[in-house]
Amino acid sequence: MMTLHVNGWDHQVDAEPDTPLLYVLRDDLKLNAAKFGCGLGQCGSCTVIVDGKAVLSCVTPILLLRGKQVTTLEGLGDVANPAPIQRAFMEEQAAQCGYCIAGMMMRGQALLMRNPKPDDAEIRAELALHLCRCGTHMRILRAIHRASRLMDSAELSTTTGGAR
Structure with a gap:
């Protein structure tokens, strides 16, 4: 045990x-x-x-x-209260078949935890080992950038008491 x-x-x-x-x-x-x-x-x-x-x-x-x-x-979150990375992937419609997407979201989340503002090259390098043939790669890049912005606005909201 x-x-x-x-x-x-x-x-x-x-x-x-x-x-x-x-x-x-x-x-x-x-x-x-x-x-x-x-x-x-x-x-x-x-x-x-x-x-x-x-x-x-x-x-x-x-x-x-x-x-x-x-x-x-x-x-990370659920349908009712998705984490920024989940919300961003939904909003960008970054999934096609959905098989590899959970792994990509988790690797994207780990990247954002250590680098909240990655550029395209850093995102591509991070996701390089993922095998995906669905063709939504540009949407995946946009989703990770969107998650970065969502995380940034969530932090701003909590540090300012919701005021922007």
Whole structure:
């Protein structure tokens, strides 16, 4: 039995220490945003955030996650109250098939956490490992820039008591 801290909650998990995080998220915790794509850490569909860094959950054994904070797309927000990155992807209509998008949003979120104002080259470099054939790449770039602006206005709103 092992404790994983996922989306702000502690979860007791009965799995072997070398079990990939992705399997625990999907099978045990029923968090299905991270997708199984290649199982080799080569497509990015399984990306989650661990202690502020984008991580490929299909190749990350749960043993390495003791005492770490794991965040999945479900932990950022929901339909009623989406996080800025989720809202931006919806507003830009950045998803087509939707399979790789959760991973891209998580990698975009991790980028914005360490660099709130990335340029196109930084975004492209961050997303380079994601395999996507849907053709919404320009919308994805716009969505990450929009999320940056949304995050900036949310911070402004909280620091000024809502006044702009």
